Amino acid sequence: MDRPGARIFDMTGRPMRGGGVVASSAVTEDEVLSEWIGQGYAFAASLPPK
Template sequence: MAYDTGLAERIREQLRGNLYITEKKMFGGLCFLHDGNMLCGIVKDELMLRTGPDLYAILLTKPYAREMDFTGRPMKGMLIVETQGFSEDTDLKWWLDQVLVFVSALPPKVNQKRLPTARP
């Protein structure tokens, strides 16, 4: 999986201290989850964000933001931000702050692993 490890460190620094954050390899890159819900990720050297429906249209108008489209069909509520859009740490923090508002309001995801079946 190829993703920008320097960007991963920058995101970790911005999210440091948030006890609800975990990491998972997804989408051919690295994703950061808040209480089990995807918050953001790194695909190659770009930032992937989960905006939700209300923020989506607003954030899509920002410079360097575009629809997330891996399959020829854009995913509503998901954006990609080009590297120029978060070259400064203050810019990266701004993007993360925007999506944290949406994702932190979602209910926690329950671990969906099946429990072992009890035997008589």
């Protein structure tokens, strides 16, 4: 969450643990979008199975 444009996912005043939102203005190129997707995928893959 320390990258520009990133914030904790919070629609109701109760932040979603482990969730985040990236502002569209922070994703200016396909390469940047690929980095965000890669980070999200790596995080999800690190979680234990449900």
